[in-house]
Amino acid sequence: MSDAIRERLAWVAVDWGSSQLRVWGLDESGEVLVRGGSDKGMLTLRPEDYEIALLEVVGDWLPASGRVGVWVCGMAGARQGWREAAYLPVPTRLDDLAQGAVMPTVSDTRLDVLLLPGLCQFADVTGCDFDVMRGEETQLAGLVAREPGFSGLVCLPGTHAKWAWLERGEVKRFATYLxxxxxxxxxxxxxxxxxxxxxxxxxxxxxxxxxxxxxxxxxxxxxxxxxxxxxxxxxxxxxxxxxxxxxxxxxxxxxxxxxxxxxxxxxxxxxxxxxxxxxxxxxxxxxxxxxxxxxxxxxxxxxxxxxxxxxxxxxxxxx
Amino acid sequence: MSDAIRERLAWVAVDWGSSQLRVWGLDESGEVLVRGGSDKGMLTLRPEDYEIALLEVVGDWLPASGRVGVWVCGMAGARQGWREAAYLPVPTRLDDLAQGAVMPTVSDTRLDVLLLPGLCQFADVTGCDFDVMRGEETQLAGLVAREPGFSGLVCLPGTHAKWAWLERGEVKRFATYLxxxxxxxxxxxxxxxxxxxxxxxxxxxxxxxxxxxxxxxxxxxxxxxxxxxxxxxxxxxxxxxxxxxxxxxxxxxxxxxxxxxxxxxxxxxxxxxxxxxxxxxxxxxxxxxxxxxxxxxxxxxxxxxxxxxxxxxxxxxxx
CATH class of the missing domain: 3.30.420.310 (2-keto-3-deoxy-galactonokinase, C-terminal domain)
Structure with a gap:
């Protein structure tokens, strides 16, 4: 790790899944300076293990002094994760996710960690059914960040494929297929x-x-x-x-x-x-x-x- | 095992599945005299193991002299079983299954073993699709034995549920649901x-x-x-x-x-x-x-x- 990269590091992005940890170090402009990860997913960790697993990846990226913001989406915010970031119920504006973020306790004073919430949906008379997502909402937010006011049907294929109906940057409803x-x-x-x-x-x-x-x-x-x-x-x-x-x-x-x-x-x-x-x-x-x-x-x-x-x-x- | 039962034994019925072996000893009238079984299903056996597995259950039922017919349905007749009893293609009359039976080699001279065939179905223009069954055809034959000339829709629920369309004792087509x-x-x-x-x-x-x-x-x-x-x-x-x-x-x-x-x-x-x-x-x-x-x-x-x-x-x- 070069000092030049360490000096330019502005924040750390984390996608913490059930089975994978993926981490990026970015500069103020959003350019990715460094990337890393491990197989220390949520399913393998107790709450007290998260900070250690994170430092194993980013420890070498951090400057000697000063604090770095670490923004985390995914299963680290689940009830059985690092600390629960309660689901936000839809409809939800996607530029508002940070309102539901929580800060887990950390020992290393260089880390400012924020865990983003997932989304949930309650069954209602319009035919919506119970549903949850954790991690995909941040990708939807990214779509809205790149295309402000986005409306349309979005599909995120995967183990649990998500379909989301967006209107002007807001998730109106969504559905998960196994x-x-x-x-x-x-x-x-x-x-x-x-x-x-x-x-x-x-x-x-x-x-x-x-x-x-x-x-x-x-x-x-x-x-x-x-x-x-x-x-x-x-x-x-x-x-x-x-x-x-x-x-x-x-x-x-x-x-x-x-x-x-x-x-x-x-x-x-x-x-x-x-x-x-x-x-x-x-x-x-x-x-x-x-x-x-x-x-x-x-x-x-x-x-x-x-x-x-x-x-x-x-x-x-x-x- | 009483001698009385041993004397009345007329034949042995076997349902040899993938994971279970089920065996019945019957008299000439069809009354069940004795039942047994083991977990020595097809998946655990090589061809040379079948006779031993069978004798572990029926050895004590057999008379000292004379031959006993052993009628077997199920996976013992599969290609990877005791000996292959090739599938009969539908449409097939159910009182005809014995035409496709094969005799595996056995060492014990008291045993006359016959393995019944399964049924297969080839894809055709009428919308039939490829399908196979092995074991269920014998249950269908049993329905026809009890109700000669049976016509109607039959369902055999299970791991691989079978639906069979019968007309006057004949299987016209069938479909397997996983x-x-x-x-x-x-x-x-x-x-x-x-x-x-x-x-x-x-x-x-x-x-x-x-x-x-x-x-x-x-x-x-x-x-x-x-x-x-x-x-x-x-x-x-x-x-x-x-x-x-x-x-x-x-x-x-x-x-x-x-x-x-x-x-x-x-x-x-x-x-x-x-x-x-x-x-x-x-x-x-x-x-x-x-x-x-x-x-x-x-x-x-x-x-x-x-x-x-x-x-x-x-x-x-x-x-």
């Missing part, structure tokens, strides 16, 4: 685990198999559990499938398409209006873009890391 | 595992929660993955839920209802015609009956063990 976790359980631990593999849709025929599966599951969502077993049966009986590994990637592409197609069937009434803004990593967002395109819907992508940093920066600017 | 496995993975290994428990729908409010979930998932199958995450969110936010264990059983009942409701949504076009015949154990069939009733459909139950024995007896009589 899609990524469902896919992971089926691909890794079900009877299908011997039949499927993931190659990122690069093998010949995999994109086509993915697209066909998206269309099938979204057209017949009630048959999802049957289409799943059909992968096993096709592995045993379908002579048109290639052999060996190519067979597994083909069926893996199909499994992914079924899971995402089921999700898109759930949000289909909201898809007609406008283009979907996907926020996240390149590979998964491309897969969602392909699935949306297969159903005739446009999308565009905002890089997930840029959104987190912009969201944490917006919270910092708001205090 | 419902039980999906439920098991979600209840045991997903983020929902801390929120749910199963009490067999006995706690107050559980039947109602189950029925409501069946209706929701069958009406909005595309939202299945959202309704799943909604269980986690309700656990965090829903003040109307009871506390502690009662909360978990309530949410567990709801999870079960969502999984079964999704399946019923898939077969709903076939449900309107007539009553569904459920074949299987009491608890799970009662749950399916309750779910069907919630959607306005009648059902009746045929005991699963009786169906297996009648099916194996029909195969024996046919040779």
């Amino acid at each position: 899609t990524g976790e469902l896919y992971g359980l089926l691909a890794g631990q079900s009877v299908l685990r011997h039949s499927v593999a993931d190659d990122g849709l690069t093998e010949p025929g995999c994109r086509e198999a993915f697209v066909a599966a998206v269309r099938e599951a979204s057209a017949r969502p009630g048959e999802f559990a049957r289409l799943l077993f059909g992968l096993r049966a096709a592995d045993l009986l379908d002579a048109s499938l290639p052999a060996g590994e190519a067979r597994q990637t083909r069926l893996g592409a199909r499994l992914s398409g079924l899971a995402i197609g089921l999700e898109l069937s759930g949000v289909r009434h909201d898809l007609s209006a406008s283009s979907v803004t996907l926020v996240g990593g390149e590979a998964l967002c491309e897969r969602y873009a392909l699935a949306l395109e297969a159903l005739g819907h446009a999308s565009r992508r905002v890089e997930g890391e840029a959104a987190v940093l912009a969201g944490l920066g917006l919270a910092r600017a708001g205090t | 419902t039980g496995e999906l439920y098991g993975l979600l209840a045991g290994q997903s983020v929902l595992r801390h929120s749910v428990a199963d009490d067999g729908l006995t706690e107050p409010g559980c039947r109602e929660a189950f029925v409501a979930a069946v209706r929701e998932a069958s009406a909005r199958p595309g939202e299945f993955a959202r309704l799943l995450f909604g269980l986690r969110a309700a656990d965090l936010l829903d003040a109307s839920l009871p506390a502690g264990e009662a909360r978990q059983t309530r949410l567990g009942a709801r999870l079960s209802g969502l999984a079964i409701g999704l399946e019923l949504s898939g077969v709903r076009h076939d449900l309107s015609a007539s009553s569904v015949t459920l074949v299987g154990g009491e608890a799970l069939c009662e749950r399916y009956a309750l779910a069907l009733e919630a959607l306005g459909h009648a059902s009746r139950r045929v005991e699963g063990e009786a169906a297996v024995l009648a099916g194996l007896g029909l195969a024996r009589a046919g040779t």
Whole structure:
């Protein structure tokens, strides 16, 4: 770590997930000077462990004297995390997240830590259902920071994929689909685990198999559990499938398409209006873009890391 | 084992599943004289282990001299089982299963073992999809043995729930739903595992929660993955839920209802015609009956063990 970087460090951005800790050191202009992280996610930590886990990453970045603000989103603010930052109920303005931030106790006098809250939604007569998010709200805030007054439908694909309806910078409602976790359980631990593999849709025929599966599951969502077993049966009986590994990637592409197609069937009434803004990593967002395109819907992508940093920066600017 | 029983033993019936071995000793009239079993299912055995595993259960039942027929359905006839009994493609008459039986090599001269085949279905233009069953076809045969010329829709709930369309004793087509496995993975290994428990729908409010979930998932199958995450969110936010264990059983009942409701949504076009015949154990069939009733459909139950024995007896009589 050069002294030059240490001198320019203005603040630290943290995305503290269930299984991963990701950290960035930024200068006053928002430029990333240094990045780091570890696998010390919320699930592995007791409250007293957080400061140590953070210092393992940023200890070497900090100046000898003076205080540095550390802005944290994600599971560190959960009840079972570092300190609870209570959920803000929707509708919520996204430039207001810092109002719900809490400061955990820290020993190192160089650290000013703020944990941002997540969002929650209560069931109501309009058809909204109970829901929670923690971490994704900061990416949504980043979208609003980059595009003030943003209105539209936003999807953040992942283990628990979030769909959020934004109006002029405000989250009106949101919905979480367990899609990524469902896919992971089926691909890794079900009877299908011997039949499927993931190659990122690069093998010949995999994109086509993915697209066909998206269309099938979204057209017949009630048959999802049957289409799943059909992968096993096709592995045993379908002579048109290639052999060996190519067979597994083909069926893996199909499994992914079924899971995402089921999700898109759930949000289909909201898809007609406008283009979907996907926020996240390149590979998964491309897969969602392909699935949306297969159903005739446009999308565009905002890089997930840029959104987190912009969201944490917006919270910092708001205090 | 009394000599009287040993003298009356006419044949042995075996249901050899992936994880369980179930065995019955019967007299010529079909009366069960003795029953046994072990956890030596197909997944734990190499081909050379099957005879030993069988003799561990029936060795003491066999007469000193003479041969006893052993009729076996289930995974012992799979490619990775004792010896492969190739699938019979549908449509298939159920009184014909013995035509596809194979005899594995055995050392003990008192044993005449026959492994019954499963059924398979190839994809075709009428909308049939690839599918396989192994074991359930024998229960269907048992239904036909008890009710010759049976026509109607039959459901065999389980890890891989089977729906079969029968016409005058013939399986025309069938469909497998991965419902039980999906439920098991979600209840045991997903983020929902801390929120749910199963009490067999006995706690107050559980039947109602189950029925409501069946209706929701069958009406909005595309939202299945959202309704799943909604269980986690309700656990965090829903003040109307009871506390502690009662909360978990309530949410567990709801999870079960969502999984079964999704399946019923898939077969709903076939449900309107007539009553569904459920074949299987009491608890799970009662749950399916309750779910069907919630959607306005009648059902009746045929005991699963009786169906297996009648099916194996029909195969024996046919040779």
